[in-house]
Amino acid sequence: MLVKVTLARLLIREMADSQFVTLQEEGGDRMFPIAIGLPEAFAIERRLRKTPIPRPQTHDLLGNVIELMGGTLVQIVIHALEEGTFFAKLVIRQGDALVEVDSRPSDAIALGVRSDVPIFVADSVLEEASSDPTVDQQPPEHPGWMPDFDDAEDDSEDGEDGFA
Numbered sequence: 001m002l003v004k005v006t007l008a009r010l011l012i013r014e015m016a017d018s019q020f021v022t023l024q025e026e027g028g029d030r031m032f033p034i035a036i037g038l039p040e041a042f043a044i045e046r047r048l049r050k051t052p053i054p055r056p057q058t059h060d061l062l063g064n065v066i067e068l069m070g071g072t073l074v075q076i077v078i079h080a081l082e083e084g085t086f087f088a089k090l091v092i093r094q095g096d097a098l099v100e101v102d103s104r105p106s107d108a109i110a111l112g113v114r115s116d117v118p119i120f121v122a123d124s125v126l127e128e129a130s131s132d133p134t135v136d137q138q139p140p141e142h143p144g145w146m147p148d149f150d151d152a153e154d155d156s157e158d159g160e161d162g163f164a
Contacts, residue, residue: 001122001123002077002120002121002122002123003025003026003028003030003120003121003122003123003126004025004026004118004119004120005023005024005025005026005119005120005121005126006023006024006026006119007021007022007023007044007048007109007113007119008022008023008024008031009021009022009033010022010041010044010045010048011033012038012041012042012045014038018035018036018037019035019036019037019038019040019041020033020034020035020036021033021034021036021041021044021106021109022034023078023119023121025121025126025130030126030127030130031130032126032129032130034078034086034105034106034109036105036106036109037106039058040106040107040109040110041106043057043058043059043110043113043114044109044110044113047110047113047114048113059107059110059111059114060114062107062111063111063114063115066092069094070094070095071092071093071094071099072092072093072094073090073091073092073111073112073115073117074091074092074093074098074117075091075112075117075118075119075120076088076089076090076091076103076105076108076109076111076112076117076118076119076120077089077091077100077119077120077121077122078105078108078119078120078121078122078125079121079122079125080122080125081125081128081129086105086125086129087102087105088102088103088104088105088107088108088109089101089102089103089108090103090108090111
């Protein structure tokens with residue numbers, strides 16, 4: 001069974017090897033982080049903030065290729081977790097067929113945010129990867145914490161955008 005998740009948090013620490021995106025079960029308490037690279041984190045951040053870019057980036061290129069070949073990205077599926085590594089698929093509709101393309105979750109999420117498509121996680125992966133919800137959970141004291149993407153643009157207007 002697939003469970004719909006939302007992008008709940010993005011943590012960017014430019015001086016660290018890994019950045020983190022946290023996915024949360026839609027309408028539920030289960031959530032889990034995925035370590036991603038800095039380029040993917042910045043691609044996700046740009047899309048969430050609707051920051052214009054002068055030239056297509058890698059995820060824009062892939063999205064454009066999918067569209068020019070008559071496809072439509074319909075969903076992202078994180079389907080496996082093996083030895084601490086997550087595995088994802090891009091689900092693309094091309095005509096009457098659904099095509100699944102193997103992908104790193106970070107690239108899939110960056111492309112999914114670009115195309116505003118839903119993200120799903122296999123229930124078994126969500127169960128294995130999710131942390132127990134903590135009452136009154138507080139964010140870490142770090143400028144990369146961004147708990148609500150809808151407020152990101154409003155925060156940036158006063159010069160305190162919350163990103164490192």
